[in-house]
Amino acid sequence: MILLDYPYVSDFLLQTIIENKFEVIATKEAKQIAGNKFNNWIAEEDAARRLRDNPHTPIYTNSENSISWIQQHTQGTGLPEIIDLFKNKYKFRQLIKTAYPDYFFKAVAVEKLRSMDVSGFKFPFIIKPAVGFFSIAVYKVDSPEAWTGTVAKIEQDIIRTQSLYPKEVIDNTEFIIEQYIRGEEYAFDCYFDVKGNPVILNILHHVFTSENDVSDRVYSSSPDIIQKLQSPIHDFLAVIGSKVNLRNFPLHIEIRMDEKGKLFPIEVNPMRFGGWCTTGDLSWFAYGINSYEHFFYSKKPDWESIFQTRKGKKYSLILLDNTTGFKPEEIAGFDYDALLADFENPLHLRKIDLDKFGVFGFLFTETSEKNESELTEILHSDLKKYIQLKSGFKNAIMI
Structure with missing residues (x-):
């Protein structure tokens, strides 16, 4: 169903x-x-x-x-x-803490953030809603001096987004503070089959501009990425499967791999693949895998055959979030044609109502190894070059 x-x-x-x-x-x-x-x-x-x-x-x-x-x-x-x-990050970390005995995490009520003394914490650390979505109100805190400013940003995020999603999706009454893991971040879709065995449907590298970046701009997948992560992710899923009886159960999971190759969970999203039909659809555009059919028919991808026709290719999901510095009411439109012209092989463009959801859309692309600069450019772009401003705001584009 x-x-x-x-x-x-x-x-x-x-x-x-x-x-x-x-x-x-x-x-x-x-x-x-x-x-x-x-x-x-x-x-x-x-x-x-x-x-x-x-x-x-x-x-x-x-x-x-x-x-x-x-x-x-x-x-x-x-x-x-x-x-x-799964949705409550604090409860999930409690569940698997025996596998991560030295990992620091702490729950705190939102009304206690301002008065909390963090001077004794190990820096940097991450703070985010215990139940959250879309990297909303997620921040890296580098020092005690940065705490007050971070709390102010969180309070603004709460005001800005509290009407966009129901409480079950984002609950800003409780936050989790946890240690920052240096390493590469990945996201993947999977499901546990009728016998409780995990099946991986894709793996994407979540690329950032810097250590302080917590945005969702670029996720990329390739045969090399999947081959590198497949085995350790199976081991990670085995830990989850040993704690929870999962059968016919889909998941979208985000993890970070430290320099020693150990995987640490960021979040586990139940009953679905990537939000907004993103990663589930990308599997089709990239690898010809219909993730929805695979789940319902309990099918496993034939990765070796798939990789034979995708050598030297990288497949990316690009979030066109509003980093322009302009408010939605100042923006007349987004030049999607100019965006598509900047990519070697756009696979699919998904336009989204900025006024309603705060993003311009999503782009799915195929990129050759020699042309990865196009991904680096969009990762660092503020997207101003694609913006069409309303009359009265046009001079602001030059600032």
């Missing part, structure tokens, strides 16, 4: 549902999103009954907004507890 919700459902996911006749739970939101595209609806009460009868029934959601549906309709199945265990 599929549980559709806002803010976004891709055409690729919709087409996959239609072609495979996957059952869609007939929520109000799903009906609004799909209209008359489907004839394979399942009533909410029937879906809930099926999950209560068999909590291992395969279910996938495109959006964390639908977590509230699970919490309301599947009490007694164990699903709400599993979801909360």
Whole structure:
């Protein structure tokens, strides 16, 4: 079964549902999103009954907004507890702390941030919502002197985003402070099959401009990245599987690898792949892997065959977030054609309403090894070159 919700459902996911006749739970939101595209609806009460009868029934959601549906309709199945265990970073770190005995983390209520004395903490450290999404209110703190300014930024983030996502997606009442792990960051989609075995569907390198960068601008995948990370990620998933009984369960996970090659969890997102149908769709554009079909049919990618036709290629997911310095009300438009012209092989462009969601869109690309400078350029770009300003603000583009 599929549980559709806002803010976004891709055409690729919709087409996959239609072609495979996957059952869609007939929520109000799903009906609004799909209209008359489907004839394979399942009533909410029937879906809930099926999950209560068999909590291992395969279910996938495109959006964390639908977590509230699970919490309301599947009490007694164990699903709400599993979801909360993964969504709450503090609880998840408690779960696996025996595998990371020296790892520092601490929960703190938002109203206590300003009065907290952090002078005795080891710097740098990371602070972020215990339940969060989209790198919102995530900051690296380098010194005690930076604490007050960081708290002020967090308070502004809370005001700015509290109406955009439900509490189940972002809960700013509690934050987690944890040690900063130096190393490379990665994200991947996977699922645990009917027997509880993990299956990896993609692996992406989350690239940053510096140690202080916490943005989501560029994620890149390649045969080399997958081959390098596949084995240690399987070992990491084995730790999770030893703690939680997962069957027919999809996950989107972000990790960091330290200089010794040990993986540390950043966040584990239950019941879905990457938000906004990003990483799940990228697997198709990049490798011809339909992640949704693989999950529901319990299929495993034939990586060796796939790699034979992708040698020397890198596949990237690029978030076009508003780093221009201009407010949405100052911006008349975004020159998507100019953006596409700056890339060797754009695979797919996803335009998003800036006024509603604060981003211009997502771009999926294929890049040859010799041309990786295009990824470096977009990583460091403030995107001003693509901005069309409203009358009265045009002189500001030169500042």
